[in-house]
Amino acid sequence: MSIITLLTDFGLQDEYVGVVKGVILSINPAATLVDITHGVAAQDVHQAGDILSAAFNYFPKGSIHLIIVDPGVGSGRSIIGLRLNGHLFLAPNNGVLTHILDRYDVEEIVEVSNGQYFLNPVSQTFHGRDIFAPVAAHLCLGVELKAMGPAMPEKKALRLQTERPQIDAEGVLKGKVVGVDRFGNLITNISLNHLEPLSCQKQGRVLTIKAGKTAIQGLAEHYSQVAKGEPLAIMGSRRCLEVVVREGSASQALNLKKGDPVLVYSSAVESPTRNTE
Amino acid sequence: MSIITLLTDFGLQDEYVGVVKGVILSINPAATLVDITHGVAAQDVHQAGDILSAAFNYFPKGSIHLIIVDPGVGSGRSIIGLRLNGHLFLAPNNGVLTHILDRYDVEEIVEVSNGQYFLNPVSQTFHGRDIFAPVAAHLCLGVELKAMGPAMPEKKALRLQTERPQIDAEGVLKGKVVGVDRFGNLITNISLNHLEPLSCQKQGRVLTIKAGKTAIQGLAEHYSQVAKGEPLAIMGSRRCLEVVVREGSASQALNLKKGDPVLVYSSAVESPTRNTE
C-alpha cells in the first residue's frame, strides 16, 4: 500500500505543498498522494486534530498520514511517528494527535530523529519539506517505523485540553461550535453519546437545540425537512451535531462562529422559542 | 481505463474532498483521481452543469465523472448513473446533467439504488462519501452500470430550464453572463451558432457587443489586440462569447456579474459607443 495523505495549514497559494510532494516523489515515485486539506487555519492545531480524526479512517489501512501544522518548527519540539488502528501518522508533538490517541490503542510510537532519512541540510523553517516528506517516502518504500528513531513513551505525547460537552445541574448539555465548514454549517463537539442521557421518551417532550438566539426543536433526518433559508439541527458528516441553514449559511444567518456555545435540553413540544434575549 | 473526475461544491477548506478520495482508493487503489473543480458556488446546480459540459470531453473515453452538487441530499431525490458519448456520469437527479443530455444521445441510464455498493451505514448528509464514492470505485473496477440499479426512463431525468439567447424583433441577440472566471472574464451563453444570423457581410457594418454601459465593436482574435486595461469581446475557452479586459477584470471594470445581460447586434462601423445611459 502506498498512500500518503497530507493535512497542513500551508494553503494553496504558495509552492509549499508542491515542494513536499516533489520531495516524496523524488524518493518514491510510486507513492499515491492525497490532499486531505491544506486549508487549516494557520497554526490551528485543534482544527487539524478534528479534521484528522474525521478523515483518516476513510483511507485504507497502511496509509501514511502527514499532519504538518507546526507552530513550533525549528524549536525543541519533537516529531512523533505513530502506528494506530493500522495507519501510520507523522506529526509534530504538539497535541494534534490528541483525539486519535484518546480513541485508539497505540500500536507503536517513536520519536522521529534519524537524520539518515532527512534532507540535508535541514532548515529551521520547513520541516515539512526536510523531514516529514522524506521520512514518509521512506516509510512508504517499506522502511520500518522503528528505523526512524527510538521508541517514545506514550505519555510523552503532548495532549491538548479539549473541552467536552457537559450536562449541568439543570439538565442542559453545554457544547460548542468547533468548526464552520465551507457551507457555513456549524459543526459542534456534541455526538450521539452526549445526547443519550437527554433522550426524550416522554410524550410531549422534545430535544431543543439552542444556538445563539435560535432554538430548534428536534433533530432533522435530512436538510429538505425545512424550507430554504430555515435552520435545522442534524447529525452531520462527522457524526456530530450540526446546526445548518438549508441552502444557506448558518454561521451568517445565526451570527455564530467557532467557539460559540450550543446548548441542548429537553423541553415541551412547541414551547415558544427562546428568542427573548 | 481508471480515471475518476470530481466536480463538487465542497470547497477545499474541509476534509470532504479528501474523504471522498479515501473511500474510492480504499476500494480501488489504482484509480486515477482528477479534480475538475470543487469551487462551484454552494448548491449552484446551473454552474456545475456548465462546467461539466465544458470539461468532460477533454478526458479519455471511459472516464467516470462524479458531480456532487446536491442540495437535496438525504431527501427523496434519486441518483442517476449515465453513459453517454463513451463517458460515465454519477450525479443527483437535480438537473445538473441537462446540458449533456441535450447534446448527446443517452447510451444507458440507471437509477443508482443497489445498496450492496454503498458504504454502510449511509448518512443523510454526505452521499458523496457514502454512495457516489464507492459506486464510482466499483464502476472503475469493472462492475457494470446496470448492476447499480434499474434502468431509468430518460424522461425521468430532471431538466433545468435554461434560457437561450434570442434575437428580438429589432435584430438584437439577447444573451447573458453565465459565469465569471478567476480572471474576471465574463463568460456568456452565446455561441458561434447564435451569432451566425447576425453575421455582418455588408460593408461598413460590424458586430457590436454591449455589456453594461460598454459597447465593443467586433470580435477580437486574441487579447493583445487592445491596450492593457481595455475591453474586448472574444470567443473564449468554452467556445462561447466572453467579454474580457486585457490583463484586468472585466467583471470589476464593467461592474457586471453572473446573470447580467449581454447584447449583440449589427451596427455601422465606428458608430459612437452607446455610453449614454
Added chain:
Amino acid sequence: MSIITLLTDFGLQDEYVGVVKGVILSINPAATLVDITHGVAAQDVHQAGDILSAAFNYFPKGSIHLIIVDPGVGSGRSIIGLRLNGHLFLAPNNGVLTHILDRYDVEEIVEVSNGQYFLNPVSQTFHGRDIFAPVAAHLCLGVELKAMGPAMPEKKALRLQTERPQIDAEGVLKGKVVGVDRFGNLITNISLNHLEPLSCQKQGRVLTIKAGKTAIQGLAEHYSQVAKGEPLAIMGSRRCLEVVVREGSASQALNLKKGDPVLVYSSAVESPTRNTE
C-alpha cells in the same frame, strides 16, 4: 520518469486546471500530475518565476514543468521548450524562465511550434489546454524535445529586469519584499550572499533588518525565539531573508506588501529601534 508539474495563474474555481489534466491523461494515462500552485496572481510573470525557481529542484530529474502564466496568449509570443539541470520546462517566452536561465547552463532550447503535437483546432485563448498540455504529454511519452520545434538561440529567450539588492554608499543593503505567503510572512529578494559583505564580526555590532517602521536586531534561528506576536527575521524556506511575526501575519502587523523595501545594515547592539518616522 513521468512527472508533470503545473504552475499557473488559473486558480481553482474554474474547470481550467482540470481540463489541462484531462488532455494530458488522454494522451498519457500514466503521467503523474503534481500541482505546484495555481494561485499565482493573474498575469504575474515575476511571481511565477520566483516560485518556479524555489520549487523545481525538489522534483526528480526528468520531470516536466508546465508554467502557464501567459498574458500574451494568442499573440505572436513564442513558446519555449527548455532542458536545464536535467529538467524539462515548457513556458511562454515572456521572461518567466529568467531566474533559472540565470542560474543554470542551458542543455537544450527549442521554439515549440510543431502543430502535429497540438490539439486541433488551437484556440487563441487557452494554449494551456491546446498546446502546453498535449506537448507535455508527448514529451512524457518519450518524444524528444527537438521534435517540438527548431532550436532557438538562447538570447532570444526574453529576460525580465530583476532588481537585485544593492549596498549603498552608507553600507545599507536595499532589498525588497518579493512575496507574501499564506502565513503573511514577507519573503525578500535578499540571500545569504547579499548579507555576507555586511557580516558583523566586530564586537558590539549586529545586523539590523528594517522593514517598514520596525527594526529587528539579528537573524533568528527559529520562530520560537521571540514571543507570540513579535517580529523576527530569519533565513526562510526559499533560502532568502524573511520577516515574520510569530504565529501571526507580518504583512498585517507591519503593514507591508509585495514591492515594499527591506533594509539591512550593521548597527550597534541594542541601539534604540528606529521607530521615529
